[in-house]
Amino acid sequence: MASTMDALSPEAMLTFYRRLYPFKSVYGWLNHDHMPTRQWTHREFAFTLAGDVYVRYKSYNNADELKADVCKLNPSRFEIGPVYSARPRDKKTVRQLTPLQRELVFDIDMTDYDPIRTCCSEANICKKCWKWISAAVKVLDESVREHYGYEQLLWVYSGRRGIHLWISDPEALDLTDAQRKAVVGWMNVVVASGQNEGMKKVNLRAGTKALPPPLQAALDTLLPYFTSIVLEEQDCFGSEKGYEALLEFIPDVKVADSLRKTWSADPTKPSASKWLDLKAEVKAKDRSQRAPLMHAMEDIILHYTYPRIDAEVSKHRNHLLKAPFCIHPKTGRVCVPVDPRGIDSFDPERVPTIGQLLGELDEGMVVEGEESSPDSDVQRTSLAPYVEMMNKYATSLMDLKRKAKQDPDTLAW
Amino acid sequence: MFKSTERKPFQQQDTAIYQASTSSHLQYPHRLNFYDKPPLFDVTIEEFETCALERLRVLAEIESSAARNRTWEESKTAIRAQAEKHLVLKQNSAKYDDLDGQRRKDHLSHFVLRLAFCRSEDLRRRFVKAESTLFKVRYEDDILTDREAFLNSRNFNTIPVLPDEKKKYESQLYSLYYGKNETERKAAFEREKYFKVKWTRVPDLVEKRRVFLNRGWAYVPSQEQSSIIFGEYENQLEKALELTARLLPRLDEDTRLIPILNNLSQGFIAGSSSEWMGENGEGTCGEEIRAEMIDDMSKRHFPMCMKTLHDRLQRDNHLKHFGRLQYGLFLKVLGLSIEEAVAFWRKSFSRITDDKFNKEYRYNIRHSYGLEGKRANYPAKNCLQIMAPGSGEYGCPYKTYNPDNLQSALLSTYSHQGLKAADLPDIMQLVNANSFHTACTRVFEITHSSCGVKKGDGVNGEHVTHPNQYAAHSRELYKATKGAAESEDVAMGP
Numbered sequence: 082m083a084s085t086m087d088a089l090s091p092e093a094m095l096t097f098y099r100r101l102y103p104f105k106s107v108y109g110w111l112n113h114d115h116m117p118t119r120q121w122t123h124r125e126f127a128f129t130l131a132g133d134v135y136v137r138y139k140s141y142n143n144a145d146e147l148k149a150d151v152c153k154l155n156p157s158r159f160e161i162g163p164v165y166s167a168r169p170r171d172k173k174t175v176r177q178l179t180p181l182q183r184e185l186v187f188d189i190d191m192t193d194y195d196p197i198r199t200c201c202s203e204a205n206i207c208k209k210c211w212k213w214i215s216a217a218v219k220v221l222d223e224s225v226r227e228h229y230g231y232e233q234l235l236w237v238y239s240g241r242r243g244i245h246l247w248i249s250d251p252e253a254l255d256l257t258d259a260q261r262k263a264v265v266g267w268m269n270v271v272v273a274s275g276q277n278e279g280m281k282k283v284n285l286r287a288g289t290k291a292l293p294p295p296l297q298a299a300l301d302t303l304l305p306y307f308t309s310i311v312l313e314e315q316d317c318f319g320s321e322k323g324y325e326a327l328l329e330f331i332p333d334v335k336v337a338d339s340l341r342k343t344w345s346a347d348p349t350k351p352s353a354s355k356w357l358d359l360k361a362e363v364k365a366k367d368r369s370q371r372a373p374l375m376h377a378m379e380d381i382i383l384h385y386t387y388p389r390i391d392a393e394v395s396k397h398r399n400h401l402l403k404a405p406f407c408i409h410p411k412t413g414r415v416c417v418p419v420d421p422r423g424i425d426s427f428d429p430e431r432v433p434t435i436g437q438l439l440g441e442l443d444e445g446m447v448v449e450g451e452e453s454s455p456d457s458d459v460q461r462t463s464l465a466p467y468v469e470m471m472n473k474y475a476t477s478l479m480d481l482k483r484k485a486k487q488d489p490d491t492l493a494w
Numbered sequence: 495m496f497k498s499t500e501r502k503p504f505q506q507q508d509t510a511i512y513q514a515s516t517s518s519h520l521q522y523p524h525r526l527n528f529y530d531k532p533p534l535f536d537v538t539i540e541e542f543e544t545c546a547l548e549r550l551r552v553l554a555e556i557e558s559s560a561a562r563n564r565t566w567e568e569s570k571t572a573i574r575a576q577a578e579k580h581l582v583l584k585q586n587s588a589k590y591d592d593l594d595g596q597r598r599k600d601h602l603s604h605f606v607l608r609l610a611f612c613r614s615e616d617l618r619r620r621f622v623k624a625e626s627t628l629f630k631v632r633y634e635d636d637i638l639t640d641r642e643a644f645l646n647s648r649n650f651n652t653i654p655v656l657p658d659e660k661k662k663y664e665s666q667l668y669s670l671y672y673g674k675n676e677t678e679r680k681a682a683f684e685r686e687k688y689f690k691v692k693w694t695r696v697p698d699l700v701e702k703r704r705v706f707l708n709r710g711w712a713y714v715p716s717q718e719q720s721s722i723i724f725g726e727y728e729n730q731l732e733k734a735l736e737l738t739a740r741l742l743p744r745l746d747e748d749t750r751l752i753p754i755l756n757n758l759s760q761g762f763i764a765g766s767s768s769e770w771m772g773e774n775g776e777g778t779c780g781e782e783i784r785a786e787m788i789d790d791m792s793k794r795h796f797p798m799c800m801k802t803l804h805d806r807l808q809r810d811n812h813l814k815h816f817g818r819l820q821y822g823l824f825l826k827v828l829g830l831s832i833e834e835a836v837a838f839w840r841k842s843f844s845r846i847t848d849d850k851f852n853k854e855y856r857y858n859i860r861h862s863y864g865l866e867g868k869r870a871n872y873p874a875k876n877c878l879q880i881m882a883p884g885s886g887e888y889g890c891p892y893k894t895y896n897p898d899n900l901q902s903a904l905l906s907t908y909s910h911q912g913l914k915a916a917d918l919p920d921i922m923q924l925v926n927a928n929s930f931h932t933a934c935t936r937v938f939e940i941t942h943s944s945c946g947v948k949k950g951d952g953v954n955g956e957h958v959t960h961p962n963q964y965a966a967h968s969r970e971l972y973k974a975t976k977g978a979a980e981s982e983d984v985a986m987g988p
Contacts, residue, residue, distance in 0.1 A: 229693065230710030252694070252710070260694050266701030293703045294666040 100458045108144035109475030125162030125169040138169040160401035180398040185253040191242035193389035206242040215424040216306040217388030222421045236419040240409025270387040303386040318352040417467040522597035524644040548580040549603035553624040561840040610758035612739040655688035785838035795968040823874040876960040892930035911941035934958040945971040
């Protein structure tokens with residue numbers, strides 16, 4: 082059997098690109114049309130080659146050209162950038178190359194959860210921490226649809242410990258950098274505070290007022306996750322360090338001190354009962370003192386469960402992001418599309434790896450005389466449902482574009 | 495823009511092309527202007543230039559307010575004062591002013607500057623920023639009725655939210671509604687009218703979560719309406735500037751305008767308001783050193799090491815950490831206040847965003863003034879420290895430059911102060927004898943001979959031991975001889 086080492090060899094990558102990578106589907110998804118448009122021909126691709134060589138500003142006339150180039154250069158992965166005012170490959174000869182369009186993208190990575198993760202750290206991920214990702218997907222998916230009215234969402238597993246969201250609505254493609262920054266500002270609650278690891282709180286409310294409505298809605302979604310992830314599985318407050326972090330949120334010094342006293346006698350008391358202790362303290366207060374504490378509890382829930390977005394990825398049109406269906410260089414897993422409705426049951430460990438896929442190809446040897454086309458190759462592997470998902474999505478984008486063409490008024494605003 | 499076929503005497507101007515007004519007899523019924531119609535009247539070449547220069551003064555004040563990190567209220571006061579001097583624009587209620595004349599000048603000067611500042615992306619960006627600030631100031635200062643009339647004269651493509659819809663989202667809308675106290679807020683909310691716009695038109699409100707969003711629509715209360723208007727203004731101006739840039743090469747022009755336009759944009763690039771305000775007499779007040787004066791001072795009073803740092807800063811729009819530290823402390827001791835220092839560095843680092851500057855540099859500048867961190871009063875480096883091994887590229891030029899480079903650098907730096915090629919052997923002999931501070935002293939004597947310094951006089955009878963000693967004495971000498979010698983020290987006085 083092929084070991085993981087062999088699976089990530091250049092030969093294996095080449096076979097993957099030649100026989101399995103769904104160039105046609107990716108083309109349809111980016112191009113929104115059967116015939117190549119600017120959205121494809123002026124689109125930047127960037128390759129990561131062996132020995133950390135990074136090649137930018139590549140562009141292609143059609144899907145076959147991309148495939149030919151990928152097979153020639155055999156990159157360990159490639160990334161997708163914006164649609165420019167000219168063909169990126171003419172960069173040296175054109176006067177100006179400005180990014181015009183770009184899917185609105187979000188990147189959520191497990192490393193941003195490291196300060197509150199207790200199960201694993203850094204590059205590792207287990208089923209327990211994936212739950213945070215699924216909470217994030219729920220909140221973000223809902224917010225993008227409800228508040229911004231975007232409907233063309235593609236969620237892609239990043240291959241190891243994160244997830245990407247690509248939004249392809251025509252209005253989303255046209256957003257300027259300032260508008261993207263505004264979306265990120267609206268979405269962000271927990272922000273990385275710079276070099277010193279750790280995250281800082283964002284001031285969520287004006288003065289002593291209640292949470293703004295979008296966050297109130299998010300809170301309702303997140304509450305069950307808070308109980309099951311933070312209080313039970315991760316037991317985030319189950320150590321001295323953990324509960325000290327919790328106490329930092331409490332504005333009332335007396336309450337914090339009394340809790341610290343109780344907990345320092347039994348530092349490993351389960352988080353759930355510590356949370357109950359806090360609730361009891363809050364209940365004991367009279368009305369006027371209770372409000373800031375209630376707010377603090379809401380802040381805690383948001384801090385521990387709200388999606389942690391990598392803001393820089395979303396803010397600028399010219400940021401590159403790894404293409405779907407690439408192989409993650411460390412895990413060998415394919416970056417497959419994910420259905421947000423089934424996110425709770427999604428298990429990153431069951432995503433096909435390149436080794437597994439090539440094995441599946443070898444098993445069903447080609448029958449004599451039968452043509453071996455990439456499509457039928459994919460059909461024989463466990464990549465098939467994911468490619469099917471991408472194709473469906475691309476088709477819906479094409480339908481949307483056709484409708485918009487027939488009835489331009491609907492998009493006049 | 496000024497095609498002869500379209501020219502009409504101003505007095506007969508068709509009022510319909512300006513925003514039509516029901517009651518006003520004025521050509522320009524509103525004080526505020528979106529500048530969507532170009533001026534189609536005859537102007538003299540003098541008027542063309544002077545009105546643009548005057549508007550430029552106001553814009554310069556806006557830019558320097560931003561560079562000095564003034565608060566919005568402080569900036570407004572400063573901008574208002576400058577506008578009062580150069581670009582008066584009265585309310586409709588001012589009966590005895592020549593309202594049309596003022597507004598015509600405002601209109602014309604805006605369009606002249608558009609021509610001057612459409613040429614590069616950087617200029618366009620700065621122009622839009624300054625102009626929209628000016629618009630905001632005027633908008634906020636406008637009398638309510640005037641402003642209403644102006645707003646009614648334009649269509650901002652907003653959809654009013656009907657009472658039913660307002661009722662439907664009442665809880666969400668109300669929770670985002672601002673007001674002084676609960677009862678007042680409630681009453682004001684009942685009266686409030688809402689508009690619906692695509693959220694992309696009010697990104698600033700979205701970013702701060704100040705509006706209710708529903709499927710891509712932002713529900714904006716009329717008290718936040720200004721955000722839509724400012725957005726619209728900026729947007730239109732950006733587009734218009736790009737269009738002008740594309741059409742400019744085809745300007746039907748007889749070589750009278752281009753030099754004027756070049757001159758105007760040059761002033762804006764240099765970014766120093768002293769060039770624009772030269773005759774105002776600002777910056778004369780005693781000892782205070784202003785950010786705009788440093789460039790001039792560096793030519794006249796700085797020793798070689800600091801002059802080199804200054805030139806490098808101007809050339810690259812950047813200096814590395816130790817360079818900033820060394821030069822910054824020198825300027826501090828020279829007498830540059832913290833506000834001016836921040837303004838100076840902000841202007842010099844012209845290629846980075848405000849955001850980056852505030853995050854990465856402001857703190858260090860304040861730190862060197864003892865306002866942050868351990869709050870130490872750091873002294874400027876003396877010659878020994880600058881000459882010490884390890885100071886690398888920021889060391890003493892007499893020591894670190896190779897002889898050929900040093901000679902050409904000396905000539906190019908100091909020839910305007912009277913240093914001649916014949917003086918070089920003398921200096922180089924000192925350099926070769928490793929007597930760097932003596933070489934520097936000799937240069938001081940030569941370059942200050944017009945102030946009566948003779949060979950052997952040194953800096954007040956001493957050798958150069960500190961760059962600040964060099965600069966301070968140089969300034970004293972110039973000040974002492976200024977009256978008699980009619981010094982060209984522009985930056986020091988009018």
